[in-house]
Amino acid sequence: MQLSSFGQKFALESGISSLMDDLGTALGENPDLIFMGGGNPGRVPAAEELFSRRLSDILADGQRRHEMLGVYQAPQGDLSFRQELATFLHQRLGWPVGADNIAIANGSQSAFFILYNMFAGPMPDGTERRIHLPLSPEYVGYRDIGLGEDFFSATRPMIERLEDRRFKYHVAFDELSLDSGVAALCLSRPGNPTGNMVTDDEIERLDSIARQHDVPLIIDGAYGLPFPSLIYGDGRPFWNENTILMLSLSKLGLPGVRTGIVIATPAIAQAFARANTVVSLASGTLGPSLLRGTLADGSLERLCREALQPFYAERRAQTLAAIDRHRGDLPIWTHSAEGAFFLWLWCEGLPIDSMALYERLKARGVIVLPGNDFFIGTGENWAHRKECIRLSYAGDPGRIGEGVRLIMDELYRAYEA
Numbered sequence: 001m002q003l004s005s006f007g008q009k010f011a012l013e014s015g016i017s018s019l020m021d022d023l024g025t026a027l028g029e030n031p032d033l034i035f036m037g038g039g040n041p042g043r044v045p046a047a048e049e050l051f052s053r054r055l056s057d058i059l060a061d062g063q064r065r066h067e068m069l070g071v072y073q074a075p076q077g078d079l080s081f082r083q084e085l086a087t088f089l090h091q092r093l094g095w096p097v098g099a100d101n102i103a104i105a106n107g108s109q110s111a112f113f114i115l116y117n118m119f120a121g122p123m124p125d126g127t128e129r130r131i132h133l134p135l136s137p138e139y140v141g142y143r144d145i146g147l148g149e150d151f152f153s154a155t156r157p158m159i160e161r162l163e164d165r166r167f168k169y170h171v172a173f174d175e176l177s178l179d180s181g182v183a184a185l186c187l188s189r190p191g192n193p194t195g196n197m198v199t200d201d202e203i204e205r206l207d208s209i210a211r212q213h214d215v216p217l218i219i220d221g222a223y224g225l226p227f228p229s230l231i232y233g234d235g236r237p238f239w240n241e242n243t244i245l246m247l248s249l250s251k252l253g254l255p256g257v258r259t260g261i262v263i264a265t266p267a268i269a270q271a272f273a274r275a276n277t278v279v280s281l282a283s284g285t286l287g288p289s290l291l292r293g294t295l296a297d298g299s300l301e302r303l304c305r306e307a308l309q310p311f312y313a314e315r316r317a318q319t320l321a322a323i324d325r326h327r328g329d330l331p332i333w334t335h336s337a338e339g340a341f342f343l344w345l346w347c348e349g350l351p352i353d354s355m356a357l358y359e360r361l362k363a364r365g366v367i368v369l370p371g372n373d374f375f376i377g378t379g380e381n382w383a384h385r386k387e388c389i390r391l392s393y394a395g396d397p398g399r400i401g402e403g404v405r406l407i408m409d410e411l412y413r414a415y416e417a
């Protein structure tokens with residue numbers, strides 16, 4: 001097989017694809033593994049009910065069924081859904097958007113691939129531009145997404161130590177200086193892997209820095225506002241003409257539906273849709289069909305507030321309590337869990353690399369994600385990047401409690417050795 005540069009970059013093994021293969025093999029060999037590694041949402045009965053009821057209604061109606069299964073959508077995606085979403089954003093959040101500001105994609109991952117490469121990489125004048133992460137660790141799915149080399153740069157965060165062995169990353173504004181090679185700023189909010197809800201004040205400051213440099217601020221709202229709204233503290237939704245907000249239906253409980261949403265200026269939404277047409281021809285209709293009507297009648301907001309948030313908030317509390325119970329005097333710091341469904345553990349001074357910890361935990365029947373790969377663009381020479389792991393608390397609470405016990409037990413061994 002003779003591969004192009006594109007083929008070599010995307011089709012050959014990368015760190016993250018080997019890790020994913022390894023996870024798959026481990027699960028295949030031992031289905032009893034306690035899986036705290038993935039980004040899969042939990043099974044929330046009210047969400048399953050809402051979406052299956054809607055699906056049955058659509059399937060029972062010949063015309064709607066045909067519109068969902070038998071028709072290619074316009075490049076920016078299902079118009080009536082985009083209109084309903086725009087009305088919702090306008091009425092509920094006061095954002096000056098219409099259907100033109102919105103484009104539908106086949107999952108936000110593929111939307112990021114298009115969007116990032118639209119802005120960064122080789123430029124027509126021969127220079128190179130890159131995406132800057134104002135706070136890294138960041139979502140590992142960005143890591144290999146760039147067509148160009150050195151696609152990301154990042155600013156290492158400031159670490160604030162809080163009571164009860166909690167900590168929080170903040171944007172290190174003193175270190176955040178952008179040069180002309182920066183094409184856009186991007187952050188996930190709430191953050192994957194940390195659950196960090198970058199504060200409203202930090203967002204305002206990032207917005208003003210982005211404007212000063214005439215680059216967009218991309219906010220990855222896969223877990224955030226206005227839906228699925230997996231946020232357990234403060235934080236306002238944010239959008240203006242210089243923002244590109246990326247949403248996803250996945251964490252509502254619909255990762256199989258593959259729907260992402262881009263909210264930007266009409267020019268950016270249209271440019272995105274053109275590129276998306278080249279790659280995908282059209283975006284899928286299932287996600288927009290399932291959601292149609294749920295924004296207008298308030299049922300989606302209710303689902304987020306009354307079912308999804310309490311579901312994850314309860315698991316979060318149980319998992320934090322299990323960590324506090326088993327941690328003893330280990331120097332394990334938990335990132336302030338303000339959103340999403342992950343806990344980010346910083347094992348300060350860990351004598352082994354987090355990848356070695358991952359291997360040891362796997363051998364004991366529990367899967368976590370080693371932190372190393374999340375530190376995109378931070379450079380290697382930072383001990384902190386080898387001292388972190390990510391746990392998902394979306395799964396069964398009883399199993400998670402046992403998982404936490406095993407993790408802490410293994411950490412005791414690692415620190416004692």
Ligand SMILES: Cc1ncc(COP(=O)(O)O)c(C=O)c1O
Nearest residue numbers: 039107108109139192222248250
């Ligand atoms: C922060 C973040 N952004 C984007 C995605 C991509 O999600 P999807 O392609 O399912 O919309 C994920 C998936 O886990 C994520 O965690």
